[in-house]
Amino acid sequence: MTSSPPRPPGHHAYYDDAHAYDVAFGYRDVDVELEFLLAAARRHGTGATTSFLELASGPGYHAGAAARRGLRSVALDLSAPMIERARARAAREGVIVEGLVANMADFRLSQPVDLACNLLTSISYLTSTKALHEHFACVARALRPGGVYVVENNHPDDFWTRAHFEPSRWTMTATEGDRTLEVFTSWIDEPPVIHLVAQTYTVKARTEVTDTTPAGVARRTLIDHATLRMIWPQELVAHAHAHGLALARFYGALDLDVAIEDARAWRTVAVFVKTS
Ligand SMILES: C[S@@+](CC[C@H](N)C(=O)[O-])C[C@H]1O[C@@H](n2cnc3c(N)ncnc32)[C@H](O)[C@@H]1O
Known part of the structure; x- marks a missing residue:
């Protein structure tokens, strides 16, 4: 899909310069972060993880890493240059990342996935309650039963x-x-x-x-x-619950050993499981 959806307000100049974003945010250890996502799915979900969806993917660091590990991998972002970059990098590496230029509050996948994620506080671009509601409806539809959704958002202390x-x-x-x-x-x-x-x-x-x-x-x-939007942990729980996604646990980092109350916690990492 290459047509561009209507764009809600956002950092479009910032994100459409996908190469510059990729350089600026290239400091993360993506393989370690992906390992956490897979471990969270093993711990809290049911069934094997063979497919992956990165929402608000930017240049698709994690979608690319998942594809390199043999998962069927989809990257979704509002910015066409970001998706183009995700696809092109995967192609250079000899793997496939399916790219979707879409709004994370209004999308539909051709087949459900086992594991979805939304990293680096990108869910905060859903600024209205309606958009959050629609987002969780889309995610619930995109997951198979027993599948897992991981949201990395700001830690409440930061607010x-x-x-x-x-x-x-x-x-x-x-x-x-x-x-x-x-x-x-x-x-x-x-x-x-x-x-x-x-x-x-x-x-x-x-x-x-x-x-x-x-x-x-x-x-x-x-x-x-x-x-x-300043999204608080219980809002995530409420929206997820309304769409059949149960909270499994909050972590305080992309690390199974860091609880949200831990002194080392610096993020809200919510792990949800699709219950039906
Ligand atoms: C902070 S970047 C994070 C990118 C990626 N998650 C990462 O970890 O590097 C936020 C991304 O969210 C995308 N975005 C913002 N609003 C969106 C929406 N409503 N639907 C889909 N993507 C959106 C932007 O285009 C941008 O690529």
């Missing part, structure tokens, strides 16, 4: 203390062929606007990209704003 709203700045560099990108990211580039009743906040992101090829050096700056 209570407002630590989440501190600026975060970092630089990453990566070379692909004869092209080197240096990407400086400033997330929460200025104090966010908090909308108390909507449980949302509007943030500015700024990215400075230095793109070096044999033809020379090109620089670009991407600035955009997006509204995200």
Whole structure:
């Protein structure tokens, strides 16, 4: 599927520069994270995991890793350049990632999967209660009975203390062929606007990209704003429950040994199982 769905507000400039995003967020140990997802499915779900869906996949780090391990793998994202990048990387690696350009609150898979995930707090782009409700309906339909859905979201302490709203700045560099990108990211580039009743906040992101090829050096700056939702753990439980997904456990990181109350906890990682 290549047609683009209508796009709810989001960091479109930021995410449509898929190469720059890939460099900026390339710091994670994707194989270790995928191992956690598979272990969570073994611990809490039933049946074997042979198929995988990465929602709000970005460049599909985890979908690619799942395909390399022999799983049937699907990456879904609102941004066509992200999905193109996920597909292209998989093809270079000799595996297949099926790409879907779609809204995670309005999608349908051709066949259900055993394991779905939504990582790096991307569920916060569902800013309305209606969108969250529709999202969980779509996920429930996309999973087989006994299948597992893992959501990695912000830790509630980050909202209570407002630590989440501190600026975060970092630089990453990566070379692909004869092209080197240096990407400086400033997330929460200025104090966010908090909308108390909507449980949302509007943030500015700024990215400075230095793109070096044999033809020379090109620089670009991407600035955009997006509204995200502070989603609290019990809201996830309520929406999931309404669609036949039972909470198995909350973890505090993508790590089976870190409980959500643990001093090392820094994320809300909710593991849901489709009960019927
Ligand atoms: C922070 S990035 C995370 C990407 C990926 N999950 C990762 O771990 O790197 C958020 C992604 O969510 C996507 N996104 C935002 N709203 C979406 C929606 N309603 N449906 C599908 N994807 C969405 C963006 O295009 C972007 O690629």
